Every structure is written in C-alpha cells, then in structure tokens.
Amino acid sequence: MTRFGPDVLRGIAVEHIDALAAGAALLGSGGGGDVALGSHLLRRALAPAGRRVEVVPAAGLPPGALVVHAGVVGAPDVLAERLLAPGDLARAVEAVVGHLGGDLAAVGVIEIGGLNAVAAVLTAAHLGVPVVDGDLMGRAFPGINQTTAAVAGHPAAPLALVGPAADTVVVPAASPAMAEALIRSCAATMGGAASLAMYPLTAAVLAAHGVRSSLSACHALGTAYLTRDPAAGARALAARLGARLLFEGRVDEIRPPLAGSPGCTTLTSPDGGATARLDHQEEFLAVTLDGVTVAGTPDIIVALAVGSGAPLRADQLRPGHSLVLLGLPALHTWPPGTAALVGPPAFGLDLEAVTTP
Amino acid sequence: MLRLGIDVGGTNTDAVLIDGNRVLAATKAPTSPDVTTGIVTAIAGLKQAAEFDPAAVAAVMIGTTHFINALVEGDRLAPTAAIRFGLPATSALPPLVDWPDRLRTAIGEHSHLCHGGHEYDGSRIADFDEREFRAVLERAVEAGARSFALSSVFSPVNAEFEQRAAEIIAEELPGRPISLSHEIGRMGLLGRENATVINAALRELAEHVAAGLTRTVAEAGISAPLFLSQNDGTLMDVDYARRYPVATFASGPTNSMRGAAFLSRQADCAVMDVGGTTTDVGILQNGFPREASTDVSVAGVQTNFRMPDVLSVGIGGGSHVTHEGGPRVGPKSVGSRLTERALVFGGDQLTATDLAVAAGLADIGDRDRVAHLGKDLVRAGLDHIAERMAEVVDRMRISPDPVPVVAVGGGSILVPDRLAGASRVDRPEHYAVANAIGAAIAEVGGEVDRVFSVQPGRRDAVLDEARQEAVDRTVAAGARPGSVRVVDIEEVPLAYLPGNATRVRVKAVGELSLGDSLGELGDNDA
Numbered sequence: 001m002t003r004f005g006p007d008v009l010r011g012i013a014v015e016h017i018d019a020l021a022a023g024a025a026l027l028g029s030g031g032g033g034d035v036a037l038g039s040h041l042l043r044r045a046l047a048p049a050g051r052r053v054e055v056v057p058a059a060g061l062p063p064g065a066l067v068v069h070a071g072v073v074g075a076p077d078v079l080a081e082r083l084l085a086p087g088d089l090a091r092a093v094e095a096v097v098g099h100l101g102g103d104l105a106a107v108g109v110i111e112i113g114g115l116n117a118v119a120a121v122l123t124a125a126h127l128g129v130p131v132v133d134g135d136l137m138g139r140a141f142p143g144i145n146q147t148t149a150a151v152a153g154h155p156a157a158p159l160a161l162v163g164p165a166a167d168t169v170v171v172p173a174a175s176p177a178m179a180e181a182l183i184r185s186c187a188a189t190m191g192g193a194a195s196l197a198m199y200p201l202t203a204a205v206l207a208a209h210g211v212r213s214s215l216s217a218c219h220a221l222g223t224a225y226l227t228r229d230p231a232a233g234a235r236a237l238a239a240r241l242g243a244r245l246l247f248e249g250r251v252d253e254i255r256p257p258l259a260g261s262p263g264c265t266t267l268t269s270p271d272g273g274a275t276a277r278l279d280h281q282e283e284f285l286a287v288t289l290d291g292v293t294v295a296g297t298p299d300i301i302v303a304l305a306v307g308s309g310a311p312l313r314a315d316q317l318r319p320g321h322s323l324v325l326l327g328l329p330a331l332h333t334w335p336p337g338t339a340a341l342v343g344p345p346a347f348g349l350d351l352e353a354v355t356t357p
Numbered sequence: 358m359l360r361l362g363i364d365v366g367g368t369n370t371d372a373v374l375i376d377g378n379r380v381l382a383a384t385k386a387p388t389s390p391d392v393t394t395g396i397v398t399a400i401a402g403l404k405q406a407a408e409f410d411p412a413a414v415a416a417v418m419i420g421t422t423h424f425i426n427a428l429v430e431g432d433r434l435a436p437t438a439a440i441r442f443g444l445p446a447t448s449a450l451p452p453l454v455d456w457p458d459r460l461r462t463a464i465g466e467h468s469h470l471c472h473g474g475h476e477y478d479g480s481r482i483a484d485f486d487e488r489e490f491r492a493v494l495e496r497a498v499e500a501g502a503r504s505f506a507l508s509s510v511f512s513p514v515n516a517e518f519e520q521r522a523a524e525i526i527a528e529e530l531p532g533r534p535i536s537l538s539h540e541i542g543r544m545g546l547l548g549r550e551n552a553t554v555i556n557a558a559l560r561e562l563a564e565h566v567a568a569g570l571t572r573t574v575a576e577a578g579i580s581a582p583l584f585l586s587q588n589d590g591t592l593m594d595v596d597y598a599r600r601y602p603v604a605t606f607a608s609g610p611t612n613s614m615r616g617a618a619f620l621s622r623q624a625d626c627a628v629m630d631v632g633g634t635t636t637d638v639g640i641l642q643n644g645f646p647r648e649a650s651t652d653v654s655v656a657g658v659q660t661n662f663r664m665p666d667v668l669s670v671g672i673g674g675g676s677h678v679t680h681e682g683g684p685r686v687g688p689k690s691v692g693s694r695l696t697e698r699a700l701v702f703g704g705d706q707l708t709a710t711d712l713a714v715a716a717g718l719a720d721i722g723d724r725d726r727v728a729h730l731g732k733d734l735v736r737a738g739l740d741h742i743a744e745r746m747a748e749v750v751d752r753m754r755i756s757p758d759p760v761p762v763v764a765v766g767g768g769s770i771l772v773p774d775r776l777a778g779a780s781r782v783d784r785p786e787h788y789a790v791a792n793a794i795g796a797a798i799a800e801v802g803g804e805v806d807r808v809f810s811v812q813p814g815r816r817d818a819v820l821d822e823a824r825q826e827a828v829d830r831t832v833a834a835g836a837r838p839g840s841v842r843v844v845d846i847e848e849v850p851l852a853y854l855p856g857n858a859t860r861v862r863v864k865a866v867g868e869l870s871l872g873d874s875l876g877e878l879g880d881n882d883a
Contacts, residue, residue: 315849
C-alpha cells in the first residue's frame, strides 16, 4: 500500500537496524523520541550471531491470535537519562496477557515514527515472538487514542505500565479519555516515563484496521535515505524518498510550545524573499508558506540539517540552523471525519485546508 | 597588551604575537612528538621575526589537538574506572557499552553500576549504598584503575551521588584524579558519561602536558599566565585545563574560524582550513562558528558536546598523490613529516604540496626537485583538489548564492583563487596562522547546563541562580571577577513533564585575569 511495498521485510537482524532506525526517525515527523537509544538496545539484543526477529503481516497470523502493542510513553529527556530496559517492555506485555489469559502470538508496533518503532521490535526479541508488519498510527502522535484501532472503536485497555523498579500498573478497562489521563499520570509518577503495553487485538481485527506494512515501509525508506548521494541536492533527495520538497531556509525564530498549545518556528529562504512557518508540539504539525499551508498532520514533516543531512527533532531546532523541509505522505489514509483526531484541529491549529501544489 | 597565541596542530606548531588588533609577528615550526620542542622553536622564531621582551607578554594562549589525538590513537590513556549510579534503572546499557573495542581495552574495561541517581524532579531512584560503592571501588583499584569517572542519572538536576562518591575516593585514594559528569557534559546520560570517561582517561596526560607547557613558557623567559583554548572558542587557565582536558577537543576548528573572522573582518562566510592531512570547512555566522545540530562522535564514542558544524575531506598539504587512471589525492598523508617526506624537501613521497610548488603556486623547499613532474599530472591533480573542495563548500552553504570563502591554514595554497560556489576567495594576511590568532584573541568562558524546577513566580530567581553559577565557573576558569558577562541564555521546558522542569543553559565570558603588574606591562609597544 506504499511506494515501498514490494520490498517486504520478513525478519529483522543486526544488519537491518540502521535502516530501520533511519526510517523511524524520518517517520517520527520531528517527534517520537530518540531512536538511537532503541538502536543501541536492539543491537545488543540481536548481537549473538543469527538472532533475528520474525516479521509477519497481521493477515498471516491465525484470525484469533493475540497481538499486544508495546512501546514507551513519557518524556524524551527522561529516557535520555534513565534509559530503557527491554525487560520492562516485556513485563508490561506479560501483564496484559496475564490479565486476559491465553497466549501471545506477536507484538505490535504502536507508532512507526520514532523510538517506538524500534521498541516494539526490541520487545518481540526479548519475548521470542514475531513482530507484526504494521502499526496503529502510520507516524508518531502524542496521544494514545490517535490510532486506527481507536477510530474503529477498539479501546486501548486492558493496558499495563511498568516502571524501572518493576512497579506494575494494570488497567483492565478505561474510556479513551481516562486511558490517556491514567497513562500520563502513571508515567509522571514513575519518574516521567514508563514501558507500556496496550491495544490487545486479535490478528483479524488488526488485519482489518491496522496500518499495514509499516515496518517494511520504514526499512525501505531508511535504506533509501542511507544510500542517498550526500552531494546531491535537496530536490534529488526528496525524489528519492518519495517526498515533496516544501522549503529550504534558515531558522529565524523559535517560539516553544507552552501549556498544551503548539509552538512555531519561522524560517527565511536564503534570498530572504520567502518565509515559512513550521508549527510543532512534540512533532512537526504543519508547514505554511507565505500564508498557504502546504503540509499538515497527518502528513509527515521532516526537517533535515543542511550539511549533515540528519533529520532533526522539534526539540533540536536552534536559531541559525539551515534546514530542508520535506513532506512525506502518511502511511495511512485516514477516513473522512478524523481531522478532529489526527488533523491540525486536534492540536488546536486553525489552518486553511492543506494545499498540495 | 601583548598576547602570545600558539597552536599545536598535528603537523605544525604556529605562534603569533598580537598587540591589540595588530599582528606583530607570526611563525610556523613543525610539531614535535614531545609538543614542547616545537613550541620552543616557534617562540624562538617569533623572537627572530620581531624583537620583543618576553617579560612584556601579558598572556599566553595555547590551542592544541594533543588530547583529541591521544584519544583517536588510543595512546597514553589512563586506566579508568567508569562508575555509574542508576540501578535499578539503566542496567540494559552499562558504561562503555557503545565504545569501540580498541578504546575500551585501552582504558581497561572497568565498567561498574551502583544503586542511586535521581528522577527529573530531584527524588532519588535509590539511596546511596556506601558498602556497595566501596566494594566497587576496591574491585576497580585491584584491577588497576588509576583515574575515576563518576556519573549519575539526572546529575544535572542533583549531583549528590557523584559528590559523595568523590569524597570517598578522595579520602581512600588521595590525589587520584576524579571526573564528575555534572561538571563536564550536558543532559543525556550516555553522552555525558562518555565525555566524562574520556576526560578521566586523559587526566594523567593532561597533568604531564600542562607541566610541560608551563615549564616551556617559563624557560622562554615568559612569566605571563598560561591559558588553553576550549571547544566554544573561549579560554581556560592551565590549572583548569589539567582537570578538564576534554574541553579542548574542538578548539582547533573553532580557533581557525574565529581567527579567520578576525583577519578577514568578515562575520558571515565559509572558512576553509587546509591542514597537513584534512581540509575542514565551517560556516561563520556573526563571527561565531555555526554549531552542529546533532551529537558528535569522537573517535567512535558518542558525546553530547556542542561542536562547530564542520565538514572534512581528507585533503591537505601533506596528502599523498597517486595517478593510476586518474589523479588521487589523500586521504593518506605524510602528516607532520612533510619537511622530510615531500619531494620538494628531498623526500620520496609525491604530496599535494609538491603539486602546488610545481605549478608555481607556492615557493617552498627546492623547486628543482619537482621540475620533472608532467604539466598534465600537476594540472589534473590540482583540478581534482579544487573540485573536492568546492563540493564541501557546496554541502555546507545554505544559500544557492555563492558565499565568500576565507582560506586559512598551512595548506591553503591548494585552494584556487576561483573556486566553484565561492563569491570570492580571501587569503587574509597571516592566514597560515589563523588558529594561533583565534587562540590569542579569545576571552575566558564558562557555562552551566542544568535542569531547574521553575515554580510559579520563581522564574527570575532561577535564572539569576543559573547566571551566577555560569559567572562563578567563568571566574574559576580564569576570568577577572567583575569583567564577566552573560552572552547566551537558553530555556527549554522538558516535554511531557509536570512541575515545570526546565533546562537552562547559560554561557558567560570574561576578560583574562592577568594581575595588575602584568596589565601595566601590557601597555608596552614592543
């Protein structure tokens, strides 16, 4: 279902980690945490020769098979200090399976953008089960209800959170709003971050409502990025990644997000003639050029540093940085009526409709 | 005020004498393996170039790549114990986890974890377990560790674990070097810890080098205080540098760019520093180097320093030139042995410098020794060099418009006057010693990068506290109290966290503390 569809990923071994991480960083749309932390851990987990995590499509599992989605929730700054333990992720999944009864068939990816793409693979490696080639967001989102499963009416609970001292919280049932609130307050109590398992779904439900082939698409995107010609220009890179070149320019001013309302960054083109506004909260949300919005969530917005070509997170932008802004199509076509959940209004942005030139 | 700037590079040791804004004299000498002989030669060269009274020198500033080279070579490193407080968290990635095997072996593979560390809000992850720490310490010492690197989760919020452990080491093993992560790195445990371990591994060498530099300068008859260049283009005094050698790591490219800005009176340009082995290109914005936006890996170790954004290509004055099929230049180089190995100096290795001499771009060594080189080979080799250099400038500039390029460094004769993508190529006077000039013109700097809990109505008090800390650090690094000013403040709220946890970074600079008598002597016009 994506450009990169034909290259199906059937297993993840050490040699796939760099491309997977690069793809996840791009799909993070400037958020989703520090992928490098997950790569370190996954490299250690898969270091013994021949170790690999099997990748299966949801449709390739028996219809009743149980898939639990795993990842981390919380502040990137906390993870950068306290790190992440694969054992905690596995414990969270086991807590959900223990509550439901039955056997775990595979681990699912909550969000394909950022650290959580790798965290799910890490969990699967630790538990010795396959990981599903798909995810629930098609990018990175800050809210646990911004998922295709939620749109289809499936709750996040039963869910479980695990802190670094093995403190475990199981929530058997919760409304969407309460699930979000409980997860946030639990993670805060656990020091600002926690391992999370949620959305226990059957393979049949996932095959019908999940985003398909995300891991394959992520790996293919990362491979295309890593094998780029560093000397080629922004336009050539955009074409290579299947992206739109939105803007090239220098960061003038950054207004950080405050108390739940998005921040924005102003960029000026090299000749000083054009300006762009980049709205962001934890992720990049929209790009507006001289008053015309040319990309908006759930589109994926990538900011690359000129020179190194490295994708930057929203918290890494600094005045004076030279950036290339790219727009990648979301890995999932959200149905009409979901703008309030995943579109600019979900973040309090009041923008004109996105114009795709 | 007379200032003596010295840059000890991998190939050359440069020295300049500066009075206010005037460069009085500049010299170049080959770097010696012991560092100090090269400095003695360079100072002697200065004395020949301009009569000056060594006693009239008010300050000596040295920039050196010695410490980063020691790390890259994995040589002269102290056996170092890396001890982290963080259990029960962080055990999945213990200290030294991502280090190259060679370096890990070079410092002795002493990686230890203890209970402790803090959460972002300052509460403890676990209490300090003194018995556990003493047992770890004993094991590390028995295994041969001589230098100690202590890190603790969220030590930029609360450093008590690192401090208590340091007290115990000081009491058990008086005089042993101890490096604390909250004094060295920024937020981000692994990067901060790695920088701290690197610092610890360099402490014995730093002791040795600092003593050598102090002695050498004194023997030259100079009694002025001695400063070393830091990563951000500021200075620290030599005693401070003994304890924080890692702070010299990026000083080479920073000095080069700031020196070039000073010489060319350009505030926005690309600076191309052509050394013996590499060409480094950076971008200057408002007179300061553009900082890299992502973490920097040094010798294969990830750190979280903020370094100048520099792109390098393996071409320099000492680069080997071969010609099978087409011309190939670098990345192999004769390095510091240019004056033995290059053809023009009677050696047997064809280098980029030989091409420049053969083409008449430079007049060094014996021109007759390259007279036999074919014109086509020389032309093709130099064109190849120009192409590769233009590529680097092209990748660094933001604008499609050509940028002014300032060419500096000993190998800058290799940069053609017309370079693709450059609006002009400037070669400022004394360009060959821009690094030494960058060192000589700098001020003393200090920085704080910590996490504060900003309660409602307390923002100003918190910022004042951070400012005071940065000012205190700048004075500790050798600035004159009263002259220190804050040049940069950054406040970033930590995402997704309650309690208004805010990361505050404050950078301060101040004038050199030179003492009164020296200050008066500084007015002498030599």
